[in-house]
Amino acid sequence: MLYADFVGARSEPVWNVVEKEAVRLFAEAISDPSPLYADEDAARSSRYGRLLAPPTFPRTFDYGRIAGLELPPSGLIHGEFRISYGRPLLVGDEVLCRLELKDSYDKRGRRGLLGFLLFERTGEDPKGNRVFTANDTVVVTESVREGIGA
Amino acid sequence: MSGLPDWRPGDVLEEIATPPIDRERLRKYAAASGDPNPIHLSDEAAAAAGLPGVIAHGMLTVATMGLLFSPHLDRGHVKTFRSRFSGMVFLGDKIFARWKNGQTQDERFATFGDRVRTLILHAEDLSRTGDV
Secondary structure, X not given: OOOHHHOOOEOOOEEEEOOHHHHHHHHHHOOOOOHHHOOHHHHHOOOOOOOEOOXXXXXXXXXXXXXXXXXXXXXXXXXXXXXXXXXXXXXXXXEEEEEEEEXXXXXXXXXXXXXXXXXXXXXXXXXXXXXXEEEEEEEEOHHHHHHOOO | OOOOOOOOXXXXXXXXXXXXXXXXHHHHHHHHHOOOOHHHXXXXXXXXXXXXXXXOOHHHHHHHHHXXXXXXXXXXXXXXXXXXXXXXXXXXXXXXXXXXXXXXXXXXXXXXXXXXXXXXXXXXXEOOHHHO
């Protein structure tokens, strides 16, 4: 089991602000045509009242680092991604972002011994309410595992 | 489920089809997302990682799924979605996103992929009107 000592370890949380320009650039990069991401007038008269951030925008936030946890620089495979929102994420929101290694386990499959790392990224508003929770599964292949001597 | 479009089991959303993935698009996504991984930008880095060429960011594919719901954001935001990666997207590939409403919340799904690879994603829920 990889990084067993770090299961349950969290980063020091980091405040992030949802910036208008960052949302505009992100929406453009993913070719999202919704005016709710870039047109302030359209957003103001919408049910949101302010510009909205695309569902995968929390990917751009700084979540801090888990002290001492050094992942291999390359060869990791993104297996799964999941995100749930407590409420929509809007431009101007301040979110306290945190990263945690939730679990680590090994599985032997056709491609050899695979390590699975489950990361959770969360964002809270200034009142401590959860805005979103994102979960990533990262797969470490046997050759990458050998490369890090684990 | 007030406020949601009146989606019934079997209903589909309008398909999303991207142009073939090119380097410019990957550069833009790398800059906008802050993902510095060079396997999406450099042939040398991709080769060093054992890949036949640069690959698209997995999260760009996931973001493309979100486009399915963009025309409906005036009725509700995407509350939860889940994606499982089953293949890599290379330069020149197109990404297709489709959504078909299932019988239950868990069966709502979208399929993604180009001609040969398929990626299954689940769109679990949209918010209710009262959430905003």
